Amino acid sequence: MKEEIQEQIAGALEQLFDGVSKLQAAFPGKPFTLDGRLVGDIGEIVASLHYQITLNEGLTKHHDAVADDGRNVQIKTTFSKNLTFPVGHVPDYYLGIKLNRDGSFEEIYNGPGKLIKEELKRRAPTSTGLHGNLMGQLKRINLTIPDAERIPRR
Structure with missing residues (x-):
């Protein structure tokens, strides 16, 4: 079942990126990135297939899923190099x-x-309500997290 869903996602992504490539060729200079709600939804599905979480129904404020052990989880996804964190x-x-x-x-x-928040405490709030360009910082902090504090994989 998991492999079948992953194949469906891969096929759909191939079609989406083919469409983006055609738009980029027709309108040079426009990136036509897929980041946004679509990317977030795809990321939530991928996360639910690989981590011990259950997605919340519909759109919920602050958290997208609940881990099997009851922890609330916010899922952020990108195709590029920009992950965000709420202010x-x-x-x-x-x-x-x-x-x-x-x-x-x-x-x-x-x-x-809270570990991300601590890292960002010196950053000024942004007008968008999100801290951006965090890829390097998140990767660095991630190396320090004990397994017991991670959401387990399936």
Whole structure:
């Protein structure tokens, strides 16, 4: 079942990126990135296949899923090099992943949100309500997180 869903995602992504390539060729200078709600939704599905979490129904404030052990999890996804973190709240647990065009992914961060908040405490709030360009910081912090504080893989 998991492999079948992953194949469906990979096929759909191939079609999406083919469409993006055609738009980029027709309108040079426009990136036509897929980041946004679509990427977030795909990331949540991918995370639910690979981590011990259950996705919340519909759109929920601050957290996207609940881990099997009851921890609330916010999932952030990108196809590029930009993961964000909220300014106005601290998610209990944060799972940041970078999707690849073939549907595979790289775990960038898997751990408590408070560790990210501590790292960002000197950053000024932004007008968007999100801290951005965190890839390097998240990868560095992720190396320090004990397994017991991570959301387990399936």
